[in-house]
Amino acid sequence: MKTDSLFYELFKLHPESLFGLAGLKADGKYAFESITVKTTEKRMDGFFRRTDGSGADIFLEVQGYDDTEIYWRLFQEIFTHYAQTGSRKPFAAVILFLDKKYDPKNCPVKKFTSPNRLIRLYLSKCLKAIGDKAGPLTVLKPLIFSDKEKLPQAVPKWKSEIDSLRMSESTEKLLIDLLENAIISRFPKMTFEEIQKMIHYTPIEKTVVGQELIQMGMNEGILNGV
Template identity: 30%
Template sequence: MSRLKTDSLFYRLFSTAPHLLFELLGESPAIPYQFQSVEVKQTAFRLDGIFLPPASDPDLPIYFVEVQFQLDPDLYRRLFAEIFLFLAQNPRIRHWKAVVILARRSIEPKQKLAYVSLLESDQVERIYLNQLPPDSGLPGINLVRLVVASRRQAAKQARKLLTQVEQGEPWLPQGVLLELIETIMVYKFSESSREEIAKMLGLAESITQTRVYQEGKLEGRAEGRLEGKLEGKLEGKLEGRAEGKLEGERSLIVRLLTRRMGTLSPGVLTQLQGLSLEQVEALGEALLDFATPSDLDNWFTSL
């Protein structure tokens, strides 16, 4: 898969299920984190993903995530430059960790002597996806294993995961999980139609047409408007659906602001509805520095 496809796919996985990162790390934080992709100000740097703790718990670490599926000799040079520049721009951050997710060990840069002390510290964790335990009882890990499965093994693994999702206790609405499985398969078999992929999975119809998907989609909307966010961030980004992207960006901003500042007033929600896509994206970066509701008011005043 191309860098664009893997970035978009992991954005979708982590934005839908932020706890998936901690499942990979073998950790279980008591407080939920929020995930977002962040561009470092005044540079061309863009961090693949940042997991932010609630503003009420500043002592919890922030997690920087880098996903790499191809050899990049400058990976660590770029990653640590991005991290330390971000920390310089956000001095309130007290603790941080970096998680580097690599498709396999062989694509890890060989020239890393300058960063050995960081890489061997407790602050950096490297995960090699092809070394994840097989037949894990955790659906989240099995979902990530499907991303790196060979095309020959993918259909078998996907069918097994479908059975696990249907029989187990879902950590996401079933419809959302089913859609993620189909999305991974669509990325891996981009030349095949959804109907052909459904046959690979032993289904009579596309996952998105099944009753459980439709029910799960409604449940997902009720729990956080996941469908709008995912359509806006993935389909809007990849297929040019600008209107869906704007709605998805707004939904994400509302969630982030609510977690930081509590329930938003009707006036604030009205102001958010009037923002353009560029303004919504700018607000997504600015809110990292917000500490009180007055910061948001000042941001609107500056428009």
């Protein structure tokens, strides 16, 4: 799964995640959709359509490589969409850079008429702001994880965060699948078998047998006056 597809699947499942990632408060309800600009035949990475009221629609571009024309292309696609649909709703253009180095910082538009706006997001900064908070965005945490040696400890923790959400079995399975794909995207030499072993690994002290052994050890210590 490509990285942009990972975001597509996450936001399709849970559109509110974009606001959590950006640290913004949603002022209405949104539906995530896939739209294609007819003149370029390019599918935008994400379109969040406001489903209540007349608030802004959100256009999302996920950028994970160098492209000095990214701002030009994004606005071209947004303006073409408005020309094709006749919509007059305000917009928010969101560019999510997987790494700050991919931002060419050459946006041709310096000022927007409110409430139209441009929002730049850097994935690492966004996820660090979230910290250890559990949520669907947990599936993105591997993308900024650098120490492969610590994956065996990190993966079960991410799995536990997803479990704590208490979602339906099908939704949880999808989130686990996205987590696996995020790990593969970050560490492409790893196999799914290696990752699944980490995900389904349970430390001995967390198992029933392990807890019984710990209790037996404690009881023995008490009997021996330890």
